[in-house]
Amino acid sequence: MSIILKFNSSLKKYLPEGDEKETRYELTETRDLKTILESYGINLIDVGFCTLNGKMISKLDILKTSPQVSDHDYVEVFTELKGG
Amino acid sequence: MATKGYMGQLLRVDLNEKKAVAEAIPDQLYRAYLGGVGLSSYYLYKETNADTDPLGPDNRLIFMTGPFALSGLPSTGRHAVCAKSPLTGVWGEADIGGTWGLELKRTGFDGIIFQGKSDKPVYLLIENDQVSIEDGSAVWGKDTFETDELLREKHGLNAKVHCIGPSGEKLIPISGVMSDGRSARTAARCGLGAVMGSKNLKAIVVKGNKRPEIHEAEALKTEIKELAKYQAENRGGMHEHGTGEGLIGNELSGDLPIKNWKQGLWDNKSEKITGEVMTEKYLTKRYSCGNCIIGCGREVKIEDGPYAGVEGGGPEYETIGMIGSNLLVDDMEVIMYVNELCNRYGIDTISLGAIVGFAMECYEHGLITKEDTNGLALEWGSGEALIGLTNMIANKEYIGAVLSQGTKKAAEIIGGISSEFSIDVKGLELPAHEARVLNGIALSYATGNRGACHNADVGSRFYEKALAMPEIGHMEPTGPLAVEGKGKLIAGLQNVDGLYDSLKACTFMVWFGYDTSKLLHWLNQITGWDMDMKEFLEIGERIYNQCRLFNTRLGISRKDDTLPPRILYQSRGEGGSGDHVPPLNLMLAEYYEARGWDEFGIPTPETLTRLGLEK
Numbered sequence: 001m002s003i004i005l006k007f008n009s010s011l012k013k014y015l016p017e018g019d020e021k022e023t024r025y026e027l028t029e030t031r032d033l034k035t036i037l038e039s040y041g042i043n044l045i046d047v048g049f050c051t052l053n054g055k056m057i058s059k060l061d062i063l064k065t066s067p068q069v070s071d072h073d074y075v076e077v078f079t080e081l082k083g084g
Numbered sequence: 085m086a087t088k089g090y091m092g093q094l095l096r097v098d099l100n101e102k103k104a105v106a107e108a109i110p111d112q113l114y115r116a117y118l119g120g121v122g123l124s125s126y127y128l129y130k131e132t133n134a135d136t137d138p139l140g141p142d143n144r145l146i147f148m149t150g151p152f153a154l155s156g157l158p159s160t161g162r163h164a165v166c167a168k169s170p171l172t173g174v175w176g177e178a179d180i181g182g183t184w185g186l187e188l189k190r191t192g193f194d195g196i197i198f199q200g201k202s203d204k205p206v207y208l209l210i211e212n213d214q215v216s217i218e219d220g221s222a223v224w225g226k227d228t229f230e231t232d233e234l235l236r237e238k239h240g241l242n243a244k245v246h247c248i249g250p251s252g253e254k255l256i257p258i259s260g261v262m263s264d265g266r267s268a269r270t271a272a273r274c275g276l277g278a279v280m281g282s283k284n285l286k287a288i289v290v291k292g293n294k295r296p297e298i299h300e301a302e303a304l305k306t307e308i309k310e311l312a313k314y315q316a317e318n319r320g321g322m323h324e325h326g327t328g329e330g331l332i333g334n335e336l337s338g339d340l341p342i343k344n345w346k347q348g349l350w351d352n353k354s355e356k357i358t359g360e361v362m363t364e365k366y367l368t369k370r371y372s373c374g375n376c377i378i379g380c381g382r383e384v385k386i387e388d389g390p391y392a393g394v395e396g397g398g399p400e401y402e403t404i405g406m407i408g409s410n411l412l413v414d415d416m417e418v419i420m421y422v423n424e425l426c427n428r429y430g431i432d433t434i435s436l437g438a439i440v441g442f443a444m445e446c447y448e449h450g451l452i453t454k455e456d457t458n459g460l461a462l463e464w465g466s467g468e469a470l471i472g473l474t475n476m477i478a479n480k481e482y483i484g485a486v487l488s489q490g491t492k493k494a495a496e497i498i499g500g501i502s503s504e505f506s507i508d509v510k511g512l513e514l515p516a517h518e519a520r521v522l523n524g525i526a527l528s529y530a531t532g533n534r535g536a537c538h539n540a541d542v543g544s545r546f547y548e549k550a551l552a553m554p555e556i557g558h559m560e561p562t563g564p565l566a567v568e569g570k571g572k573l574i575a576g577l578q579n580v581d582g583l584y585d586s587l588k589a590c591t592f593m594v595w596f597g598y599d600t601s602k603l604l605h606w607l608n609q610i611t612g613w614d615m616d617m618k619e620f621l622e623i624g625e626r627i628y629n630q631c632r633l634f635n636t637r638l639g640i641s642r643k644d645d646t647l648p649p650r651i652l653y654q655s656r657g658e659g660g661s662g663d664h665v666p667p668l669n670l671m672l673a674e675y676y677e678a679r680g681w682d683e684f685g686i687p688t689p690e691t692l693t694r695l696g697l698e699k
Contacts, residue, residue: 008332008333009321009329009330009333010320010330043320049333056336060548060563060564063561078336080595082322082326082330082334082401083517
């Protein structure tokens with residue numbers, strides 16, 4: 001059982017060596033998205049939001065409501081929104 | 085002796101009399117207003133009145149640094165530019181990075197106040213204690229890049245130049261004040277370049293070698309060293325791709341302006357104009373403002389094709405949003421070219437993008453025709469239309485003469501339903517963040533002293549989504565669409581923003597190790613004060629209320645604390661903002677209560693007394 005994670009923009013630096021944009025994450029008992037992201041060493045301050053199978057998950061939800069993933073899910077991770 | 089951290093004086097320049105005089109700044113004023121926007125708000129309120137013509141000799145034009153400048157703290161090379169705005173007729177403020185502010189302080193002055201009007205073009209030269217008003221005829225009419233080059237050629241390459249371009253000379257009320265030559269930093273908003281032009285003042289050249297005394301210099305140095313290390317290790321995407329990084333995220337989340345704020349999605353076309361594209365194809369180097377480690381600025385070059393020759397400061401997020409997606413222009417080279425045109429003319433790219441969007445919508449509805457545009461078709465997505473209209477606006481030609489006055493005034497002239505297409509608050513066009521997906525920014529835009537301002541609340545979206553600020557009682561984020569508590573949160577964040585803008589620290593630093601308690605700690609370290617958090621926050625509140633008083637004196641009240649109808653009543657219907665519109669009135673009631681203002685948005689006598697302010 002696994003999910004695919006796509007890291008956008010400067011978050012690509014967190015991809016395991018050899019992966020270019022996406023990486024496959026083998027699911028064990030951990031289904032919590034925040035924990036999965038942290039397992040790549042991602043600093044959550046750099047994350048703006050994610051999409052799970054195209055549906056938006058806000059940063060606040062990632063931090064507070066522990067969204068769960070399932071087999072074959074596709075998660076895109078976006079950088080914190082800039083501006084100024 | 086001056087309060088530590090300050091130079092103890094400002095320079096007052098009377099252009100009627102061609103006189104420049106040093107004027108002491110009393111210690112109690114420093115402690116009440118800090119510097120930057122704070123001190124400017126004090127002087128501007130005191131020295132102008134409701135009848136002051138923004139483009140008349142009685143308006144003041146103020147440049148002000150803060151106590152963090154030359155302290156060594158990272159990202160503190162900023163200064164404020166303030167005047168009564170010719171675009172909005174109310175409080176006018178623009179905040180700018182670069183290197184000029186630090187150099188001004190090195191001359192021995194915390195700031196400059198200009199009054200009067202020169203009878204011919206001039207520029208001001210300050211070399212430490214030597215101040216002179218110089219003949220500006222050789223640079224009048226030159227663009228900002230040329231002006232910078234000519235004046236530095238004459239006064240030394242280490243001189244720093246703040247100047248206006250041809251649009252400021254023509255008194256176009258969307259003109260900014262530019263610095264750092266081709267690197268093009270801009271005090272962009274509110275048309276303050278036109279105020280400078282109205283005084284026949286082309287430029288301010290500064291060169292100095294003085295430094296303020298720091299109370300606990302060694303201890304501060306140690307902390308700066310640690311902070312610098314942390315920032316260098318964590319500067320991430322801001323450094324790598326600049327403020328335009330991850331534009332696709334702005335589109336998907338509903339933040340990005342698309343088609344004059346009508347459309348919710350753009351088929352992922354924002355991927356063509358994102359910061360990453362700039363990095364891959366055009367980046368020559370990363371630009372840092374004075375004393376900054378992050379380096380979010382871009383230096384770009386187009387080597388070939390129709391826009392070959394573009395070379396200098398690249399477009400920021402706001403520019404890409406407003407002259408890119410807002411107009412459905414997905415050609416990065418066109419955006420970079422127009423960005424450079426605006427930098428050379430000295431034009432605010434946010435207002436320009438909003439005006440061109442307004443004009444394209446007017447054209448779509450037959451309110452502007454080819455007869456008005458010398459045959460130019462103002463089609464959505466047309467780079468030719470964007471470039472052509474930019475030149476028309478900057479030169480006040482054809483319909484450009486009307487559009488150059490900003491969307492609000494242009495709508496009054498064009499009439500019909502065109503006012504529906506003017507997306508502004510108090511006459512200042514919206515920047516590139518969507519108020520229908522963020523209740524905090526909706527309230528912040530509506531109540532902004534200068535109008536719709538993305539820099540007035542320390543980035544409320546981050547405090548809605550991820551960050552806490554215990555100093556103002558914001559213990560945890562409650563989400564961008566929450567309503568309860570939003571009034572109190574935004575009032576608190578606006579007060580803290582006033583502190584950043586008066587100390588002169590970049591608000592991006594909330595991501596890079598700064599917080600409100602540290603600001604206070606460093607302020608005490610620099611000045612030797614023993615200020616507590618209550619007094620510190622009260623200064624922010626005083627500054628916000630001082631600017632509000634400036635506006636209420638002009639008749640501003642609840643009727644003006646609103647949003648354009650498109651934002652308030654029409655949802656985008658798709659994308660991240662979906663069907664949401666901001667419940668402004670609910671939030672406004674709580675906001676006024678948190679501020680100690682009455683139901684019309686007027687500060688109560690009790691509030692003014694508590695803050696030591698007088699009408």
